[in-house]
Every structure is written in C-alpha cells, then in structure tokens.
Amino acid sequence: MNYIEKLKLELGEEKVSDSLEHREAFARDESGIPELYLPDVVVHPESTEDVVKIAKIAYEHDVPMTPRGAGTSLSGGPLTVQGGILVVFDRMNHIKEIDSDNLMVITEPGVITQNLQNEVERFGMFYPPDPASLDQCTIGGNVATNAGGPRALKYGVTKHYLLELEVVLPNGEVVRFGKKTKKWVAGYDLPSLMTQSEGTLGFITEITLRLIPLPHYVQTFLVPFDDEVEASKVVSEVIARKILPRALEFIDRSSIDAAREMLPPNIPTDARAILLIELDGREDAVMAEAEEIAEICEKHSAMDIMASMDDRDRERIWQARRDLLHALEETGKIVRIEDITIPRSRIPEAVSKVYEIEKEIGLTLAIFGHAGDGNIHINILHDRGQEKLVDKVVERLCHVAVELDGTITGEHGIGILKKPHLHLEQSDRVISLQRAIKNVFDPKGIMNPGKKLP
Ligand SMILES: Cc1cc2nc3c(=O)[nH]c(=O)nc-3n(C[C@H](O)[C@H](O)[C@H](O)COP(=O)(O)OP(=O)(O)OC[C@H]3O[C@@H](n4cnc5c(N)ncnc54)[C@H](O)[C@@H]3O)c2cc1C
CATH class of the missing domain: 3.30.465.10 (Uridine Diphospho-n-acetylenolpyruvylglucosamine Reductase; domain 3)
Structure with a gap:
C-alpha cells in the first residue's frame, strides 16, 4: 500500500485529497512566487491524533511534510518545494478555553x-x-x-x-x-x-x-507630509523622545496613490507621505502624548493632523492600511514585498537609500510599514520578465539593512525567498548550529524541506 492510500485508510477519505484541482488550490502562497508548487496530497487533520498519524506515515515512507495555515506567507514558507504531504490546519480551528482568571x-x-x-x-x-x-x-x-x-x-x-x-x-x-x-x-x-x-x-x-x-482609550491620527524624509524624521524623533505609540506606520507617495480611494478624502493631493499614529492607555496620558507628537509633526512641516472621530472611523483607516498591498497589486503590477528592519534612528538614511536604488534600477519602490519598529516594507513593482531586476533590488536592500545594523527580514521570514541572503547577517558557524538543531528535531530532513536555512 502506498503512503497516500495509507493516509486515506487511517484518516478517512474526507480528510485526504490527491485530486489535481484540490492540490492546485494549495500550490501558491501570497509571496507572488510565479512557480506552482503542487503537493502530492493535501490532508486536513481535525485533531492532534490525526497529525500524529500523518507524521508516522510520512516518517515511515520518508515523505516530505509541509504545514500550512492560511497560506498568507510572503516568503514561500508553506510551499511544497519537494512535493509530498501538505498538512492544512483549516479544520483545527477551535478556541479550546478562554481563561479570564489567569489571562490566557x-x-x-x-x-x-x-x-x-x-x-x-x-x-x-x-x-x-x-x-x-x-x-x-x-x-x-x-x-x-x-x-x-x-x-x-x-x-x-x-x-x-x-x-x-x-x-x-x-x-x-x-x-x-x-x-x-x-x-x-x-x-x-x-x-x-x-x-x-x-x-x-x-x-x-x-x-x-x-x-x-484591553486598553480603555484609543486615539488614531493621520498626518500627511509633502516630504517623505521629513515624515521619516518624525518617526525617529518620536522614539528618541521616549514616546511609545501603539502604532506608528509610514505610507509613501506611491502607496498613497494606489490606495487614494480607500483613504479619507481630505488627504492633500500633493501629500508625499502619511504617518498613521495610534495611541492607547488612560485618556489623559493619551492626550498629553498626542500634544507632544503634534509638536514634533509641526516641526517637520506636517500638512495637517487628522484625528479619527470614532471606532468606525478608526477601523476604516486601518482597513485601508491593511489593504495597501492589494491596492498596489491592483495597479496591474506584480508586487514583491521586502521587510528589512533597521534601528529606528536610521530610518531616514534607509528611506533615502531606497529612493537611490529606485532611481538607479528603474523599478518603482513603494514604501509602507511599521516604521515605528524600523520595519519598513519595500514593495518592488514590476512586470513579468523583470525578475532579474527584482533580485538585484532585493540583494541591494539586504545589503542596506545589514550595513545599517539591521536585519534582512523583520517579520515575513526566510521561507525560500531570503535563503540566498541569510549569510549576510549570520556567520557560517551560526548557520551550522541551526542546521544541527534542525537535525536533532528532524534527522530524516522531511519537515518542510528546502526552507529557512541555505
Ligand atoms: C496582506 C498581507 C499582510 C501581511 N502583514 C503582515 C504583518 O503585518 N506582519 C507579519 O508578521 N506578517 C504579515 N504578513 C505575512 C503572513 O500573514 C504571516 O507570516 C502569517 O503569520 C502567516 O500565517 P498563515 O496562517 O497564513 O501561515 P502560512 O502562510 O500558511 O504559513 C507560514 C509558515 O508557517 C508554517 N506553519 C503554518 N502553520 C503551522 C503549524 N500549525 N505548525 C507549524 N508550522 C506552521 C508554514 O509551514 C510556513 O512556513 C502579511 C501577509 C499578507 C498577505
């Protein structure tokens, strides 16, 4: 009996599918990687016991296994690059216990x-x-x-x-x-x-x-600027003054243009950057911080400071922020999103360097992201056939990150896309130690092979 037949026998046919249509539905993630990575079989476990059965069968037959949540990875993490079993967790979707006494x-x-x-x-x-x-x-x-x-x-x-x-x-x-x-x-x-x-x-x-x-009071501001670097200086200064908003997001001109219809209508048409700033805590403390931030924004020539009116207003602003990636994709371009992270005091330098790379290579680089963390998302807008130029931009960005004392990925992970660049920030020794850890957990090398380590 082959391993797919065994899976069907032990888990039941309704949890296991090797139809082409089903496998195709799970052959991509959100990274924009053009290749289709077809799993040989897709399994939807409903319990830990099901996962145990899958792993035992895969281990016995030396078959690769790849876990998958919702497939929103931006780095190719859940793609079955060596085929095998894709384990999709969509049916293990229950909250087992909310414990208010112990806050967990x-x-x-x-x-x-x-x-x-x-x-x-x-x-x-x-x-x-x-x-x-x-x-x-x-x-x-x-x-x-x-x-x-x-x-x-x-x-x-x-x-x-x-x-x-x-x-x-x-x-x-x-x-x-x-x-x-x-x-x-x-x-x-x-x-x-x-x-x-x-x-x-x-x-x-x-x-x-x-x-x-749950914090009691939340206030959200949108602050447009006519200069990207000035906006990025506000980010560095807010942090340097020891103010900690709960969010401090940067949105540049190309991103504003792509998302204009989703943003409030009163954003000036000549705005080149927007900061989305959110504060939370006790109302009086939030008000005091808001005043200090307003002063910093004005010093850096903010065009306006717009406060959200209520929770619905706030949610509309955040929905627009969350939809930025898709808004960029709707311009008809393919978007490769990079997430370098640098010390926050060096954001103005990083932003200037990104625009230098944009000029030199000639692809539009739209920047938005969690600037308050130094985690800026640089979106490389391109067409099919320009992949080599994209790779060049990525390599340059990774170098910028490391030169500015930062990291090549702050949140999207290595997956398959960043593997060629890991050596820029980690020594051979550090990489080999991690390889040794991987071997202890997975001596057969069947657990999401081809990811994370070069
Ligand atoms: C529009 C958009 C916005 C995003 N914004 C952010 C952001 O602000 N911050 C951020 O950090 N990321 C962001 N991401 C990236 C992505 O959403 C995150 O990496 C997310 O954590 C992936 O969750 P997922 O359920 O989709 O996992 P998948 O994409 O399915 O898998 C991601 C990785 O986790 C592994 N995995 C999944 N489930 C399990 C499991 N149960 N056991 C073991 N391994 C598992 C997979 O093998 C894979 O390597 C964004 C993505 C998109 C498309």
Missing part, C-alpha cells in the same frame, strides 16, 4: 487571528499582535513565523505572548514545550525555538497564549 487562551492552530482577538475582547482581554493579514492568517502560522504587526511597537510580537505549545515532532511523537505559568525557566526555551521555525521543526497543534487587559 488555549487554542488550536487553525483559528483566524482576528477571530481569536474578537473572542478574547468580549471578556475585556487583549491579544495585541496584529499582522495586517489578521482577517485571513492563522494563529499557528503566526507562531511559526513569529508574526508582528503595527502594534508590535508597543506590545511586542507573537513570541512575547507564548506560554505553552503542543508539538507533533516529525516522527509522530507528541511533546509539550513551555508552561502555562507567567514565569518559567526550567530547561531551554523551546517555545521560542518553535516560534519562527517556519514549520521546519514540527507541527504546532495547540497554543497557549497570555493576554493583557
């Missing part, structure tokens, strides 16, 4: 991030990590990529909320990493190792996250 939630990995946030907010609790894909991506994918988002500036990224993980190892063994307690220092920090492992060490099948109280 226990969940299956396939829960959509926004659904988890909405559920815990009903109990007055807050799960801050908010990738811009939050209405599609899964909490399991967020852990596997250590997802961040606009609110990472004040509240940190996914790993800062991890308490305990249940993991199915590539040979089918079930282990638990971490503890449900707020403090825990016994042994190595294996939950952190699983975070951002991009599906290369094992399957994450249960996640316990810590929560915090």
